[in-house]
Amino acid sequence: MHGSADLESxxxxxxxxxxxxxxxxxxxxxxxxxxMVYECDGxxxxxxxxxxxxxxxxxxxxxxxIQACNRFETPFLPRGxxxxxxxxxxxxxxxxxxxxxxxxxxxxxxxxxRYAVVQPGVxxxxxxxxxxxxxxxxxxxxxxxGACTIGGNVATNSGGPHTLKYGVTVNHVLGVEAVSSEGxxxxxxxxxxxxxxxxxxxxxxxxxxxxxxxxxxxxRLTRNPEGVRTMLGVFDxxxxxxxxxxxxxxxxxxxxxxxxxxxxxxxxLEEAFQFGFPLDAEAILIIEVDGIxxxxxxxxxxxxxxxxxAGAREVQQAENEQHRxxxxxxxxxxxxxxxxxxxxxxxxxxxxPRTQIPQMYQKIMEIGEKYDIRIVxxxxxxxxxxxxxxxxxxxxxxxxxxxxxxxxxxxxxxLDAGGSVTGEHGIGVEKIQxxxxxxxxxxxxxxxxxRSAFNPNNRLSPDKMLPTAGxxxxxxxxxxxxxxx
Amino acid sequence: MQSxxxxxxxxxxxxxxQAYEQSVPMYPLGGxxxxxxxxxxxxxxxxISTEKLNRVIDFPVKDLTLTVETGITIQALADMLxxxxxxxxxxVPQQSQATLGGVIxxxxxxxxxxxxxxxxxxxxxxxxxxxxxxxxHGGGRVVKNVAGYDFCKLLTGSMGTLGIISQxxxxxxxxxxxxxTVAVSLDDGATVENCIAMLMxxxxxxxxxxxxxxxxxxxxxxxxxxxxxxxxxxxGTESEITWGQQRLADDLKACGAPGAFALSSEAHVALWQQxxxxxxxxxxxxxxxxxVSSGAVPVIEKCTxxxxxxxxxxxxxNGVVTVGFEEMPETGISGLVVSQLGPLATVYHGHVETLRxxxxxxxxxxxxxxxxxxxxxxxxxxxxxxxxxGLLNPGxxxxx
Numbered sequence: 001m002h003g004s005a006d007l008e009s010x011x012x013x014x015x016x017x018x019x020x021x022x023x024x025x026x027x028x029x030x031x032x033x034x035x036m037v038y039e040c041d042g043x044x045x046x047x048x049x050x051x052x053x054x055x056x057x058x059x060x061x062x063x064x065x066i067q068a069c070n071r072f073e074t075p076f077l078p079r080g081x082x083x084x085x086x087x088x089x090x091x092x093x094x095x096x097x098x099x100x101x102x103x104x105x106x107x108x109x110x111x112x113x114r115y116a117v118v119q120p121g122v123x124x125x126x127x128x129x130x131x132x133x134x135x136x137x138x139x140x141x142x143x144x145x146g147a148c149t150i151g152g153n154v155a156t157n158s159g160g161p162h163t164l165k166y167g168v169t170v171n172h173v174l175g176v177e178a179v180s181s182e183g184x185x186x187x188x189x190x191x192x193x194x195x196x197x198x199x200x201x202x203x204x205x206x207x208x209x210x211x212x213x214x215x216x217x218x219x220r221l222t223r224n225p226e227g228v229r230t231m232l233g234v235f236d237x238x239x240x241x242x243x244x245x246x247x248x249x250x251x252x253x254x255x256x257x258x259x260x261x262x263x264x265x266x267x268x269l270e271e272a273f274q275f276g277f278p279l280d281a282e283a284i285l286i287i288e289v290d291g292i293x294x295x296x297x298x299x300x301x302x303x304x305x306x307x308x309x310a311g312a313r314e315v316q317q318a319e320n321e322q323h324r325x326x327x328x329x330x331x332x333x334x335x336x337x338x339x340x341x342x343x344x345x346x347x348x349x350x351x352x353p354r355t356q357i358p359q360m361y362q363k364i365m366e367i368g369e370k371y372d373i374r375i376v377x378x379x380x381x382x383x384x385x386x387x388x389x390x391x392x393x394x395x396x397x398x399x400x401x402x403x404x405x406x407x408x409x410x411x412x413x414x415l416d417a418g419g420s421v422t423g424e425h426g427i428g429v430e431k432i433q434x435x436x437x438x439x440x441x442x443x444x445x446x447x448x449x450x451r452s453a454f455n456p457n458n459r460l461s462p463d464k465m466l467p468t469a470g471x472x473x474x475x476x477x478x479x480x481x482x483x484x485x
Numbered sequence: 486m487q488s489x490x491x492x493x494x495x496x497x498x499x500x501x502x503q504a505y506e507q508s509v510p511m512y513p514l515g516g517x518x519x520x521x522x523x524x525x526x527x528x529x530x531x532x533i534s535t536e537k538l539n540r541v542i543d544f545p546v547k548d549l550t551l552t553v554e555t556g557i558t559i560q561a562l563a564d565m566l567x568x569x570x571x572x573x574x575x576x577v578p579q580q581s582q583a584t585l586g587g588v589i590x591x592x593x594x595x596x597x598x599x600x601x602x603x604x605x606x607x608x609x610x611x612x613x614x615x616x617x618x619x620x621x622h623g624g625g626r627v628v629k630n631v632a633g634y635d636f637c638k639l640l641t642g643s644m645g646t647l648g649i650i651s652q653x654x655x656x657x658x659x660x661x662x663x664x665x666t667v668a669v670s671l672d673d674g675a676t677v678e679n680c681i682a683m684l685m686x687x688x689x690x691x692x693x694x695x696x697x698x699x700x701x702x703x704x705x706x707x708x709x710x711x712x713x714x715x716x717x718x719x720x721g722t723e724s725e726i727t728w729g730q731q732r733l734a735d736d737l738k739a740c741g742a743p744g745a746f747a748l749s750s751e752a753h754v755a756l757w758q759q760x761x762x763x764x765x766x767x768x769x770x771x772x773x774x775x776x777v778s779s780g781a782v783p784v785i786e787k788c789t790x791x792x793x794x795x796x797x798x799x800x801x802x803n804g805v806v807t808v809g810f811e812e813m814p815e816t817g818i819s820g821l822v823v824s825q826l827g828p829l830a831t832v833y834h835g836h837v838e839t840l841r842x843x844x845x846x847x848x849x850x851x852x853x854x855x856x857x858x859x860x861x862x863x864x865x866x867x868x869x870x871x872x873x874x875g876l877l878n879p880g881x882x883x884x885x
Binding site: 196200351443445 | 543545546547548549550570571592602603605606615619620621622623625626627628629630631632633634635636638639641642643647658659682685686688689690721722724725727728729775776777778779803804805833834835836838854855856857858859860863864866867869870871883
């Protein structure tokens, strides 16, 4: 860690010394071999190594680091666990990376007023674990919740299967403390949901670390439901499954979660988890309803009827809590299991109006055929968020080209259907070229003006999210294996 | 003041651009039900009305979303949604006049926020014209979307100071099969607090929890001789409601509040109508204290101590306390808001706003909006970016 032998950082020595004084030498990585770990996140296609990596433990340290970066006119950016799938923590142009994973305290839990205060490095699932037995939980549950941090969730406005009913991260963030791009500590919102002034805490959520560095978060706590029913709908055709999804939402039922997994992913899941999935089926739906116990059987029966009417072979119900947990474990680790199917994979994160899932699925499969790329699918189907996964061999350059073209065509199809290119992963660097297709010149201009209100020198995480600033300078030509949601 | 009614968003953008070029102040107008909310305008300018911008752009019923121009009244919107068994559960006063744009700009929320959330949870796409005449949008028409900065959050509650909101996409909810009110009369703050703490955790998941004080509410109280009426709204299927009512009555009794009863359906409708309209009702002085839930009882007790004749309606599960005074308290507005209630609200992480007062010209930033959350410089910088000449609703909001 202290190795000066391979000190290759191009930053001024004076800045590095200052950082070491602020953080302590134990919290500063300068050796290239150490810094290389941080050259990318879950989006591994593009890489850029930070010049120095620091591990602050307090808000004051973060403020001091940012002030130093400003004095030396050096770019900087925050990073949580690095599970971003869009390159949100790629340090374009190098500079100083602030890794916040040492700020892991849950500072307050207030059940009476339903909020908790956490530091940004708290791993998502730790908060819900800390709440065990209280009757409350933290609702946003991205599949990476065992690793990702709440600070990172705030940056990307993370979702997860249960956000269908309970909302995404922004619906659960009451306030943030942050350090401005010029090094000033400030607070927006707090325990009370109605702060005076603009909803700037709401604006911070999903800003992908480009407005300020979040150092503390006030989150809403959600009451555990009294009861839950989890079902597994088994379908002999994907079309029947997607039509069932459309019919459930169209009937005005908002389940807690409604997920679809197609045959090929199911096979991989079965190899990994031996859950007992019906391997001869073409698609399964995981459907969960929760709420007042007295009403759940009726909701379950209604959903079973809709699925059967859509042609479901059968609808099983999770027998007990253990069985339910196994099912969710399998779903949330789907992408780990897909690694068995191919040497490399890339996933997309498009969204379509939720009743258009059937048409979108067909479109995806047509695009896969057109480019001769195998695509398997796992969808947050209830809110129209698709995750088609393209399988390929990165040693074959022609496959890489076809994967990029197919991915682009899928996202364009989402836009054509009135949707979005990202439901929960973010723009980062990955989808920056799509911003011009989704937003007008005015839209992007106004977004840039909002950024300059917060981040006037554009030193904080430059060249992310908005395509207006100079080219990002990274060629996109080598998709490789990605761990995804 | 001259009032202009653009017929299309392009016309709207053109008007704003013209005003920008001539540096004319602009006052966005919806249904004009909340003109007294915010500091009074001090300079003349153009009123820009969204009255003619009331078209439905897209209503894919089965996607549970709706895209409309923002001049549509909440009543027209509600009627259209009710025909499809859907709702936008925001409880807006003066619905036949109030517009969707005004509701978003003022972040107008009511009692059912406890179960259904607030404006910011429903607006998923937004279009507006900023102070330079740029027509821009954020979000989209799908329920999950993280592309770009969240202008929906930025414009919700921005009081027309960053842009004139011209179109919005909202999420919708199915109308529940049934709704019922369980009410009980209570005497003291300690029992109220017991009941609220229980209701926060209740498996019956109420959609609204209201604490009411004052003669106006006595017809709904079981016992008019007691100080407070607690009204809890449950919504759901018949079996959920049947179970919930009984469970609530039992749990309230265990908290020291026996005698809970279900209102007749007529009384239920009348009560929630009256609660919804209360913040807009005529009083000499109406203030609103917004704290965390546990701050509500201390705030309410302070207010009744100051003036036992006041009327209170509190979304107590969310810590929102609206107080109507028939007479100006002896301390005057600043004594009440700044000296008495302000510090108490601060203890409970909140602030005080003035909704209606006899001499609005005497209101200050402090008495109107209370303690600003977030740095002044950041608010000012955002304002400068969206409205560099300071023409949108000048002087009415928190910038200085």
